[in-house]
Amino acid sequence: MMMEHERPALSSRFVLRVAVCEVTLSRASLTWTELGTEKARASGARRDAPRAGNNCVPVCEIIAAQEAETAILSINKGSGPSISQELFRAYPSAFTVSYVERASHHRWRTSDVTFRCPSAATCHQWVQTIREHLVMLSGRPMRLLVYINPYGGKQQGKRIYEQRVAPLFARASISTHVIVTQFAEQARDELASSADLEKYDGVVCVGGDGMFSEVIHGLIARTQRDAGLDQNCAEGKLAPCRLRVGIIPAGSTDCICYASVGTNDPVTSALHIILGDSQPMDVCSVHRNDKLLRYSASLLGYGFYGDVLADSETKRWMGPARYSFSGLKTFLSHHLYEGTVSFLPATDILGSPRDKTRCRAGCRLCRHDGQLASEDRQVCRTDEDIAEKEHQDKWQVVHGKFRAINAATMSCACPRSPEGLSPAAHLADGTTDLILVHRCSRLGFLCHLLCHTNRKDQFDMDFVEVHRVRSFRFTPKHGVSRPEPEKKHNSKKVLQQMCRDHPACSVPFNSSWSCDGEILHHAAIEVRVHCGLIQLFARGIEDRSPAEQLSGPRAT
């Protein structure tokens, strides 16, 4: 809605479909009010009598404005009522404004409104003024570097980008440099070393979570190198990345998209990028013996999830069905892994893993790095304050036999698990939710797993504990890593492996870590959360009522 004190930049009478409209543009919004149709006027209704309420589109949600093509102008298209010759002659020019419209399930779509103008000069003036307003908006990207993984998911990345995303970027006047990767790690290596990043306002990856992981590894490495920081130093603070990252979902797992925009829809993600949304995101560094192993933005899982991933990697030929197969096999094998988890709880923060809050667009906790911001307590925001706080806080230690050890740095919600592994986890509060699943019966573990697929509390079980932490370490009791799977099996080796996997054999192999879907063949690791290390082109999941979700231009 246009605020009373806002001075309109432009105000004119145009024709929308067959009705005359009062159209107003201010710095904040474009509004139009229908004044009446020809028919209504013929029946004696006053031309000035408003027929409908205001329609209002915030300028920050306009994608583009352009003068309409002659073809559109000369033909009365569509099944609706036709414009009369009289209006056609009185309003010979036209321009179209494209804006974001909400569809169901957090999806965004583009919508167009075409206004007929009395002259080409007026039309031109409006288009130019809207474009000037768009240029003045901060945060919109102009130049993007795009990496497409042609082999991610159903191998549709290239087609999805070319057919659904590139036309939107072009309409929004975003220039792109597109690279279709030839091999794994190409994007990571180029971003880490040779890519001329000064030329771009952001990097977009087209693929799944694995492709996103490649891109952030490259960007983080480059940023630390440029800042003269050593990534191998486990205790060191990392420099945040300047370039924002956009994800066009085209993989088999699109966890980051679900957590950051609420859906895995390429058009929605493209529109978030075009509007220049920014969403900070925490990233965990994973070290061992002062050597960086990897970064993790979503899930680190040892025990159950580590075993599922390790097993599924040997069954790639099965396609996506391998996850269900390996999940069942791992569930039945019911391994326990003994070791020690030490963690630094995040005290002095607002949220907890079992509260009812959910990380949503404009999240209050993420705005304050998760810290308590009440008036009677001091907010510690500087790095020194946080370091001091960490020093004062006490590490806690848990020894035990674990079915699973998981660290969820975001909710990890997806269609199979609508609430995710840790429903109350936040994208950028500087913490990860450490979930320890202790020794339990198969039935108990099954109940715990099933809770992830419905809305029951998966932490409400006596063998599960959950802590919101800033760092943790795991030290396995046994130092033997499970041998990396061999590519070619003969039947004898398969039998040996199955025997080893059987609990009765109780060979004390360690599990491996699943780190955002990549296997780490080390059990002993040290993890530290880096608050808001990456910025995404996203705004978080919008918490809107179903009616609002489906609204077009807002009626005021």
Ligand SMILES: Nc1ncnc2c1ncn2[C@@H]1O[C@H](COP(=O)(O)OP(=O)(O)OP(=O)(O)O)[C@@H](O)[C@H]1O
């Ligand atoms: N041209 C390429 N050839 C082979 N692999 C590639 C190529 N480009 C990227 N990759 C790798 O493919 C892996 C999977 O990619 P992506 O995440 O896009 O798809 P996915 O189907 O979701 O993956 P996953 O099968 O791991 O769930 C990534 O780890 C990435 O490093």
